[in-house]
Amino acid sequence: MKIGTLQLDHPVALAPMAGMTDTAFRRLVKRKGGCGLVVTEMVSSEGLVRGIDRTLEYAEYTEEERPVSIQIFGGDPAVMADAAEIVQGMGADIVDINMGCPVPKIAKHHAGCSLMRDPAHAASVVRAMTDRVRIPVTVKMRAGWNEHEMNAPTLAKMVADAGAAAVAVHGRTAAQSYKGEADWTFIGGVANAVDIPVFGSGDCVEAGHVVDRLRDSGVSGVLVGRGALRNPWIFAQAADATHGGAVREVSAEERGRFLLEYIELLLNERVGEQRGFRHAAPGAETSAPAPARGRERWVINKIRALGSWYTKGLIGGSELRTTINATESIDALRDTIRTFFSVSEELVAG
Ligand SMILES: Cc1cc2nc3c(=O)[nH]c(=O)nc-3n(C[C@H](O)[C@H](O)[C@H](O)COP(=O)(O)O)c2cc1C
Numbered sequence: 001m002k003i004g005t006l007q008l009d010h011p012v013a014l015a016p017m018a019g020m021t022d023t024a025f026r027r028l029v030k031r032k033g034g035c036g037l038v039v040t041e042m043v044s045s046e047g048l049v050r051g052i053d054r055t056l057e058y059a060e061y062t063e064e065e066r067p068v069s070i071q072i073f074g075g076d077p078a079v080m081a082d083a084a085e086i087v088q089g090m091g092a093d094i095v096d097i098n099m100g101c102p103v104p105k106i107a108k109h110h111a112g113c114s115l116m117r118d119p120a121h122a123a124s125v126v127r128a129m130t131d132r133v134r135i136p137v138t139v140k141m142r143a144g145w146n147e148h149e150m151n152a153p154t155l156a157k158m159v160a161d162a163g164a165a166a167v168a169v170h171g172r173t174a175a176q177s178y179k180g181e182a183d184w185t186f187i188g189g190v191a192n193a194v195d196i197p198v199f200g201s202g203d204c205v206e207a208g209h210v211v212d213r214l215r216d217s218g219v220s221g222v223l224v225g226r227g228a229l230r231n232p233w234i235f236a237q238a239a240d241a242t243h244g245g246a247v248r249e250v251s252a253e254e255r256g257r258f259l260l261e262y263i264e265l266l267l268n269e270r271v272g273e274q275r276g277f278r279h280a281a282p283g284a285e286t287s288a289p290a291p292a293r294g295r296e297r298w299v300i301n302k303i304r305a306l307g308s309w310y311t312k313g314l315i316g317g318s319e320l321r322t323t324i325n326a327t328e329s330i331d332a333l334r335d336t337i338r339t340f341f342s343v344s345e346e347l348v349a350g
Contacts, residue, residue, distance in 0.1 A: 001036075001197055001220050001221055002197070003037075003094060003136050003138065003165050003166045003197060004135075004136035004165040004166075005136075006067055006093055006094065006136060008036035008037055008067065008221070009036050010034055010035060010036030010235065010239055011036060011214060011220060011221040011222065012034065012035060012036055012210055012214075012221065012222050012223075012224060012235050012238055012239075013035065013036055013037035013038065013039060013069075013199065013221060013222070013223050013224070014026060014029055014035055014037070014038045014039060014223070014224060014225075014228055014235070015039060015168075015201055015223035015224060015225035015228070016039040016040060016041060016042055016069075016071045016096070016098070016140065017041065017225055017226075017229070018041045018042055019041065019305055020041070020229055020305065020306065020309075021038065021039065021040065021041055022041065022058075022266075022302070023040075023060050023061050023062060023065065023269070024262060024265035024266050024269060025232075025262065025306070026038040026040075026061070026065045026068075027062060027064055027065055027265065028232060028258060028261060028262060028265070029228060029232045029235065030064055030065055031064075032232055032233050032235065032236050033235065033236040033239065034234075034235030034236035034237070034238055034239035034240075035235040035236075036067075036221070036235075037067050037068075037069060037094075037221075038061075038065050038067075038068055038069070039068075039069040039070075039071050039096055039140075039223075040058060040059060040061065040068070040069070040070045040071055041058050041071070042058075042071045042072070042073045042098045042101065042106075043055055043058045043059045043070060043071060043072050043073070043083075044072070044073060044074065045072045045073060045074030045076070045079050045080050045082075045083035046074060046079060046083075048072065048082075048083040048086045048087070049079055049082045049083055049086065059087065059090060059092075061092070066093060067093035067094065068092050068093055068094070069092065069093060069094035069095070069096045069138065070087045070090070070092040070094070070095055070096065071095075071096040071097070071098050071140065072084070072087065072095060072096070072097060072098065073097070073098035073101060073106055073111045073112055074109075074111050074125075075109055075110030075111040075114070075115060075121070075125065076110075076125075077121075077124050077125045077127070077128035077129075078128065080097070080125050080128060080129055081128040081129050081131070081132040081133075082132075083095075084129040084132055084133045084137065085132050085133055087133075087135075088133045088134065088135050092135065093135060093136075094135060094136050094137075094138055094165075095129065095133060095135055095136075095137055095138070096137075096138045096139070096140055096168075097115075097125065097126065097129070097137065097138070097139045097140065098111070098112055098140055099112065099113060099115045099116055099122060099139055099140060099141040099142075099155075100112065100113050100140050100141050100142040100170050100174075101113055102142070102174035102175075102177055107174070113141070113142055113145060113174040114145075116141055116142065116144060116145050116149070116151060116152075116155055116174075117145050117149065119151065119154060119155045119158050120158070122139075122155060122158070122159065123155075123158040123159055123161070123162040124162070126139065126159045126162035126163060126164050127162040127163060129163075130162060130163030130164070131163075136165035136166065137163060137164055137165060138164060138165055138166045138167065138168065139156075139159045139164050139166075139167045139168070140167070140168040140169075140170070140201075140223075141155060141156070141167060141168070141169055141170070142169070142170045142171075142172060142173055142174055143169065143170070143171050143172060143173050143183060143186050143187075144173050144174075145173060145174050145175065146173050146174065146175035147173060147175065149173075150173060150186065152169050152186070152190050153189055153190050153193040153194075154193075156169070156190050156193055156194045156196075156198070157193055157194055160194045160195065160196045164196060165196060165197075166196050166197040166198070166199065166220075166221075167190070167194070167196065167197075167198055167199070168198070168199035168200075168201055168221075168223055169186075169187045169190050169198060169199070169200060169201060170182065170201040170202050170223075171183040171184055171186055171187045171200065171201065171202040172202060181202075181203060182200075182201070182202020182203045183202075184200060184202070184213060184217045185217075187200040187201075187202075187217060187219060188200075188217045188218040188219065191217070191218040191219045191220070192218060197220035197221060198218075198219050198220055198221075199219060199220065199221040199222060199223050200213055200217055200219040200221075200222055200223070201222070201223040201225065204222055204223075204224050204227050204234075205226060205227035205230060205231075205234075206227065206231075206234070207234055207237035207238040207240070207241050207247055208241065209227070210222050210224060210227075210234065210235075210238040210241075211238055211241045211242055214242070226309060229306060229309035229310060230309050230310060230312050230313065231250070232258060233248065233250045233254075236248060252341045252342055253341055253342060253343050253344070255310075255314075255341055256337050256338060256340065256341025256342070256343040257341075257343055259303065259306070259307075259310065259337045259341075260334060260337055260338070260343065262302075262303070262306065263299060263303060263330065263333065263334065263337075266298070266299045266302055266303075267295065267296075267299055267330070296329070296330050299330060300327070300328070300329075300330065300333060303324060303333060304324055304325055307320070307321055307324040307325070308321060311324075316340070320336070320340050323336050323340075324336060
């Protein structure tokens with residue numbers, strides 16, 4: 001499938017997930033195969049424009065993640081256009097607008113899903129950005145604000161008219177948050193309503209779900225969120241299934257190795273340093289690497305966050321989760337993972 005002139009190798013993308021889809025996680029997902037596009041965590045347009053270090057860190061990516069979409073949030077058309085220009089300057093392939101976040105901290109500032117309540121304003125944000133940048137501008141929205149305001153089809157048309165190259169629809173309302181099921185019939189209705197590609201999002205937690213949605217719902221692409229946190233091989237498995245091949249099985253050892261590799265990438269992340277990153281707005285300061293202990297704590301917290309998803313459905317998963325949450329050092333964390341997943345020393349050393 002294509003977004004503007006950008007050709008994706010696979011119609012399945014890693015959904016943006018704040019706190020989860022950092023550059024290290026995205027790199028590992030890409031290495032497993034089958035993932036046509038990755039989207040960053042949401043990034044503040046204000047923070048980008050002001051050159052705030054933390055914000056820039058969220059927007060960092062490496063070449064192996066390409067194509068990369070940087071998702072920004074905000075509600076001021078001028079600031080969003082400035083931020084889009086910064087994103088383009090960072091070399092991203094796509095700039096995506098968050099119109100789905102229901103969290104009050106975001107939504108109350110005329111950003112996130114509250115943009116859906118004012119479609120004309122939402123379209124003006126898109127227009128300001130498409131007028132400014134050459135890279136495709138895309139929009140991620142929900143079905144609507146609540147069950148009485150399910151206006152995604154109308155909004156999708158308006159943002160397409162304003163120049164958006166694709167939209168993604170999470171088939172729940174903001175009021176639902178994550179309750180109930182994503183409405184894929186409704187998502188299909190949005191796909192029918194517009195000429196630009198529509199990605200569907202919601203509840204694809206197995207490769208079979210991805211394949212079924214691609215075949216049956218009328219969307220051009222699927223975003224996988226929580227399913228990828230549980231099983232980063234879901235993209236490769238969906239590609240296997242789509243091409244009629246045997247769906248690859250993932251051994252316990254491979255699962256363990258994924259976590260160990262994630263730890264190593266996070267430990268060695270050189271935040272704010274130019275290391276193949278194309279980031280940094282002109283004139284923005286770079287942050288010093290975190291002191292070793294602070295870095296370890298950060299990594300432990302990251303593994304706990306991923307662990308809460310990654311251990312779901314595993315035999316003994318809840319005990320593993322409890323152990324990870326009680327583990328206070330990186331060495332002990334590595335031991336716990338090696339033991340649980342029976343990872344041989346040889347593999348760890350490699
Ligand atoms: C932990 C978490 C963080 C999320 N953060 C974002 C975000 O930053 N931007 C966004 O557009 N959607 C965000 N989402 C929504 C997902 O992109 C996706 O639309 C939603 O989870 C439904 O898809 P899924 O069932 O495949 O997870 C987040 C979801 C989760 C679970």
